[in-house]
Amino acid sequence: MAYLCDNIKIMPTIFHFWGALSGLIQLAANKEEYIEKTTHLSKIQFLEYGFDMLYCTIEKGE
Numbered sequence: 648m649a650y651l652c653d654n655i656k657i658m659p660t661i662f663h664f665w666g667a668l669s670g671l672i673q674l675a676a677n678k679e680e681y682i683e684k685t686t687h688l689s690k691i692q693f694l695e696y697g698f699d700m701l702y703c704t705i706e707k708g709e
Contacts, residue, residue: 671698675697
């Protein structure tokens with residue numbers, strides 16, 4: 648399988664994922680009631696879903 652990003656720059660990539668993770672955590676903390684009302688997911692479920700989505704973006708296929 649060919650990957651589009653064969654020349655990934657490590658430090659900018661780390662900061663992008665760090666930002667995504669912090670954003671998810673802040674969003675879940677600040678908008679917990681709204682997220683539960685609109686997505687029907689608890690705060691923990693919302694975070695787990697977001698973490699899984701981020702993981703899937705970096706997981707290599709076989």
